[in-house]
Amino acid sequence: MSKQAEDIFNFAEFTDPCVKCGKCIPVCTIHNVNADEVTSPRGFLDLLGAYQSGKLELDKNAKDIFESCFLCTACVEVCPKSLPTDMVIEQVRSDIAKKYGIAWYKKAFFLLLRHRWLNDLAFKLGWVFQTCGFKIKADIDSMNSRFNFPMLKADRLLPSLMKKSFLNSYPEDINNGGKRKVAIFIGCLGNYNYKGVGEGLLEILEHLEIDAFLAKQQKCCSAPAYFTGDFDTVDNNAKFNIEYFESFSQDVEAIIVPEATCSAMLKIDYEHYFHDQPEWQERARVIKDKIFMATEWLQHHTHLEQLLASKKKDTKIVTYHDPCHAKKMQGIHEEPRNLISKNYNIVEMSDPNTCCGFGGVTMQSEKYHFAKAAGVPKAAMIKNTKADVVSAECSACRMQINNSMGNESTTIFKNPIELIAEALKEN
Ligand code: SF4
Ligand code: SF4
Numbered sequence: 001m002s003k004q005a006e007d008i009f010n011f012a013e014f015t016d017p018c019v020k021c022g023k024c025i026p027v028c029t030i031h032n033v034n035a036d037e038v039t040s041p042r043g044f045l046d047l048l049g050a051y052q053s054g055k056l057e058l059d060k061n062a063k064d065i066f067e068s069c070f071l072c073t074a075c076v077e078v079c080p081k082s083l084p085t086d087m088v089i090e091q092v093r094s095d096i097a098k099k100y101g102i103a104w105y106k107k108a109f110f111l112l113l114r115h116r117w118l119n120d121l122a123f124k125l126g127w128v129f130q131t132c133g134f135k136i137k138a139d140i141d142s143m144n145s146r147f148n149f150p151m152l153k154a155d156r157l158l159p160s161l162m163k164k165s166f167l168n169s170y171p172e173d174i175n176n177g178g179k180r181k182v183a184i185f186i187g188c189l190g191n192y193n194y195k196g197v198g199e200g201l202l203e204i205l206e207h208l209e210i211d212a213f214l215a216k217q218q219k220c221c222s223a224p225a226y227f228t229g230d231f232d233t234v235d236n237n238a239k240f241n242i243e244y245f246e247s248f249s250q251d252v253e254a255i256i257v258p259e260a261t262c263s264a265m266l267k268i269d270y271e272h273y274f275h276d277q278p279e280w281q282e283r284a285r286v287i288k289d290k291i292f293m294a295t296e297w298l299q300h301h302t303h304l305e306q307l308l309a310s311k312k313k314d315t316k317i318v319t320y321h322d323p324c325h326a327k328k329m330q331g332i333h334e335e336p337r338n339l340i341s342k343n344y345n346i347v348e349m350s351d352p353n354t355c356c357g358f359g360g361v362t363m364q365s366e367k368y369h370f371a372k373a374a375g376v377p378k379a380a381m382i383k384n385t386k387a388d389v390v391s392a393e394c395s396a397c398r399m400q401i402n403n404s405m406g407n408e409s410t411t412i413f414k415n416p417i418e419l420i421a422e423a424l425k426e427n
Contacts, residue, residue: 017081018042018045018083021042021080022042023078023080024041024042024074024075024078024085025040025041027074027075027077027078028040028041028074028075029070029072029354029357029359030069030374032374032377033370033373034068034370038065041079041083043065044065044066044069044085045083045085045088047062047065047066048088048089048092058092058099063096063099063100066089066092066093067093067096067362067366069085069089070355070357070358070359070360070374071089071090071227071360072086072324072328073086073325073328073329074324074328074355087272090226090227090269092229093227093228094229095229096229097228097229097230097231102228102229102230103365103366106228106230106362106365107230109224109361110224110225110228110230110233113188113219113220113222113224113233114219114233114236114237116217116218116219119220120165123165123192126161127161127162127163130143130160130161133145134160137160137407140402140412140413141159141160141162141193141194141195142157142159142160142402143158143159143160144157144407145158155406156403157402157406157407158399159194159395159398159399159402160193161192161193162192162193162195165191165192165195166186166190166191166192166195166197167186167191167198167216169195170202170214171214172214173211174202174206174211174212174213174214175211176206176208176210176211176212177211178211179210179211180209180210180211180253181210181211181212181213181251181253182205182210182211182212182253182254182255182256183212183215183245183248183252183254183255183256184198184202184212184213184214184215184255184256184257185215185221185256185257185263185291186214186218186257186258187220187221187258187261188220189259189395189398190258190259190395193395193399194395194398194415196414196415196418197258197259197417197418198258199421200258200415200417200418200420200422201256201258201294201417201421203421203424203425204298204304204417204421204424207307207424208298208302208303208307210302213248213251213252215244215255217244218241218244219240219241220237221237221238221241221261221265221266222237222265223261223262223264223269223360224360224361226265226269227360227361227362228360231273234273235273238270238273238274242270242280245287245290245291246287249287249290252290254290254291254292254297255287255290255292256293256294256297256298257292257294258295258393258415258417259293259393260293260323260324260325260330260332260393260396261325261394261396263292263293263325263326263330264325264326264329265325266287266288266291267288267291267330268288268329270288271284271285271288293326293332293335294393294417295336295339295393295416295417296330296332298335298339299335299338299339300335304339304420305338305339305342308342308343308420308423311342311343311423311426312423312427313345314344314423314426315345316344317345317347317385317386317387317388318340318345318387318389318390318391318414318419319347319382319385319387319390319391320336320340320346320348320391320392321349321378321390321392321397321401322353322392323393323394323396323397325394326394327353328353332393333352336393336416339416339420340391340416340419342423343420343423343426344389344419347387348385349382349385349387350381350384351381354377354381355374355378356374356378357370357371357372357373357374357378357400357404358371358399358400371400372403375401375403375404378401379401379405379409382401382405382411383405383411387411388410388411389411389412389419390412390413390414391413391414391415392416393415393417394415395415
């Protein structure tokens, strides 16, 4: 199982340079909504150093502090020493989970993520009953609670559920000519909530005459569990997915993922997670060469850009938000813009790289006040562009941005894959 944080990283070594630096503080998502040195990257590192050297007990106050990081990696991106603050906090959260346990509702959620059949059943039941408790906004795949609960305020927009999941709606093998073939990893939000993403991807592959293998046995990448410190779920799902990918990886050119968080988890975090299991780390390393974000693979390995250039230009204005797990973790930011700009007018928001404030399960539940506050500046910069559509290749960003823009917004959210698929329908 996982090592303690001190086995990965010697925090004490970096405390001194941090004191004289502070370069990460202006970009830190939590510091921008809770301006306290303790909740800043260097504050976290200082406490982590004290924890490492046995001077800090993991008490409730420390738990509260370590759980307030958004894991957005904005600090890592600007740090002259590339200190992996996010990675070390992820490790410490595992110690916190061991000491304090995990809240029952998160445990129940992670249990669903371990078993696709259970997930399918729960979401199906959810679909049947969702109209009793929620008002559905079908045009944006979202819903508002009919009642006011502490974490479920009536003005809060959540993703609505589909009658049938994406993976259960199509055959496993889709033949589009048989010359080339890719596998699709869709992710949970794309599978159960924002089905248009997978459908758009299938339409694009059909236009490109590339066969699709819908990897139906895929389990959640386990990012929600990783960010919450539930390493048992990560171990279970990561090993299952790696073995499953290995079983078909020779038959496909790539495994494409239209989701930044899932893709970063599969490609980068699995390798970090397995730092003390060398055999699995090596297997994660081998399989990661096959995994690509969807726009990344489509831009660099197909003629999609030329095909789009032959299609009509749409009058819609699109602004693109950079998901932290795409730009900061994987360097993907030009690819979606290159593809979208062939058919839409892009107007950049003032800072597309600022984190949307999603932050993970804890941030969306116990610490929702931080997520809500972090979403305000992002919604304001989107509004200032007067864009018809805000786009990002990430359904977690979609959930957060939809909620931050609120019920009255006329700007709608689309994954770049959906925009591209719509453009291909035009002559
Ligand atoms: S940018 Fe890096 S070295 Fe500088 S304060 Fe932040 S974490 Fe420390
Ligand atoms: S990961 Fe984000 S929220 Fe956490 S310390 Fe770094 S910049 Fe701040």
